[in-house]
Amino acid sequence: MAKAYITTEHGTKITLEGSPDEVAALVAHFEEKKSSGAHTEAKSHRRQRRVNSGPMALVSDLVDGGFFKKPKELSAIKLALEEQGHYYPVTSLSPILLRLVRKRSLRRIKDKKRWLYVG
Numbered sequence: 001m002a003k004a005y006i007t008t009e010h011g012t013k014i015t016l017e018g019s020p021d022e023v024a025a026l027v028a029h030f031e032e033k034k035s036s037g038a039h040t041e042a043k044s045h046r047r048q049r050r051v052n053s054g055p056m057a058l059v060s061d062l063v064d065g066g067f068f069k070k071p072k073e074l075s076a077i078k079l080a081l082e083e084q085g086h087y088y089p090v091t092s093l094s095p096i097l098l099r100l101v102r103k104r105s106l107r108r109i110k111d112k113k114r115w116l117y118v119g
Contacts, residue, residue, distance in 0.1 A: 006030055055081070055088050056096050063105050068119030071109060077117065 002023040004016040014030075016023050058081055062068065067080060074090055074097070081088060097117055100106040109116045 055086070055092060056099070058084070058086055059093070059096050059100065060105070063100065063119050066119070068106060068117055071111070071116035071118045073114060073116060 001017055002020040004023045004027050006014040006016065006027070008014070008030075016026050018026075059077065062077070062080060067077075072080075074094060077097070078088065078090055078093055081093075097106065097108070101108050101117070106117050106119050109118060
């Protein structure tokens with residue numbers, strides 16, 4: 001009767017007993033699992049980062065694209081995002097624009113009781 005002792009990557013110890021053909025087949029099976037496990041680990045490292053496409057990133061893209069060369073109202077910014085297929089209420093865009101003003105990516109000017117944003 002043949003015996004084989006196998007220790008896995010996680011520290012599990014396995015003792016196999018059986019005919020020489022059975023033990024050889026099981027050892028070959030464990031070797032396949034070991035090599036395919038390394039392959040799946042390599043795949044997990046290849047995963048790409050998820051690109052942020054929230055409203056903050058979209059408005060920042062507008063800033064980078066030169067959309068704010070001329071002063072724009074909040075409604076014009078909302079329409080520009082809608083043209084790209086992104087629908088956000090004005091109430092969620094105004095805090096984003098205020099953050100960009102605080103970061104000094106944008107400036108805002110008050111004109112006739114309305115804020116205009118310029119880059």
